[in-house]
Amino acid sequence: MFTGTYLESVKDVALRSSYYRVVCSIWFRWQGDDDLDMVNNFHIYNGTTNNDFWTVRFPLESHQMRFYIEPNMPASRVVLEKDGDNSSYNPNIGIPGFYIVRHDTAEFTQVYDTSYGKNSDDEITSEFMTQLEINRSGLGLYAKCFIALFGRVMSFTLMFIVILGHILMPLSAYMATV
Numbered sequence: 001m002f003t004g005t006y007l008e009s010v011k012d013v014a015l016r017s018s019y020y021r022v023v024c025s026i027w028f029r030w031q032g033d034d035d036l037d038m039v040n041n042f043h044i045y046n047g048t049t050n051n052d053f054w055t056v057r058f059p060l061e062s063h064q065m066r067f068y069i070e071p072n073m074p075a076s077r078v079v080l081e082k083d084g085d086n087s088s089y090n091p092n093i094g095i096p097g098f099y100i101v102r103h104d105t106a107e108f109t110q111v112y113d114t115s116y117g118k119n120s121d122d123e124i125t126s127e128f129m130t131q132l133e134i135n136r137s138g139l140g141l142y143a144k145c146f147i148a149l150f151g152r153v154m155s156f157t158l159m160f161i162v163i164l165g166h167i168l169m170p171l172s173a174y175m176a177t178v
Contacts, residue, residue, distance in 0.1 A: 001038070001078055001081060002028070002029040002030065002081050002082075002083040003029075003081065003082060003083060004026070004027050004082070004083030004087040005024050005026050005027075005069075005087050005128075005130045006087065006088055006089065006090070007024045007088075007090060007103065007132060008024055008025065008093075009022070009023045010065070010095055010132065011023065013065075013095055013098075020047070020065055022047070024130070026042075026044075026069060027083070028042075029083065036073075036077075036078065038071065041073060041078075042069055042070065042072060043069075043072065044067055044069055045067075045068055045070060047065075047068075061136045062101070062133060062136075063098075063133070063134050064132070064133050065132045065133075066129055066130065066131045066132075067130055068127050069128040069129075069130075070110070070125055070126075071126065073125075075109055075125055078126060079126040080107050080126040080127065080128040081107055082105045082106060082107045082128060083105075087103075088103065089103045097138075098135060098136060098137055099134065099135060099137045100132060100133070101134060102132075103131065103132050103133075104130075105128065105129065105130050106129045107128050107129070108126075108129070109124055109125065109127070111123060111124050
């Protein structure tokens with residue numbers, strides 16, 4: 001069964017909490033069993049954001065946003081094959097502070113182990129993954145962080161000088177009277 005996705009938009013990206021929302025189209029094409037009703041027999045799960053801070057790209061960063069499609073039927077009944085030629089994304093997707101490096105899809109099988117240590121055909125499923133890799137678009141965030149850090153260090157230094165002056169002032173006044 002050929003499976004594909006078209007990513008329309010990415011919303012509410014929160015990398016710190018590994019959260020994002022995707023608006024996409026999903027399609028299934030197959031020949032044969034007309035009783036397969038994939039519209040009501042699949043689920044999307046495990047949407048994750050993998051944070052890869054490559055030291056080669058420091059201080060820039062890369063993130064991979066993935067989600068998986070799995071049929072509610074075992075692989076003995078449905079095997080998902082990627083429709084890579086037709087899967088794509090909207091080139092106008094805008095993620096503030098990032099740009100899209102690449103988009104890809106893949107298919108694989110998942111084996112679920114039972115607590116009894118044996119597998120059956122019902123525990124092997126076919127899965128389809130969609131991935132979007134994004135990179136930080138510039139140093140703007142880092143410049144803001146540097147300015148904030150510099151301001152914090154300067155305020156701490158001035159506060160230290162003022163406090164030190166208040167401590168040493170009474171001592172000099174005491175020494176003058178002795």
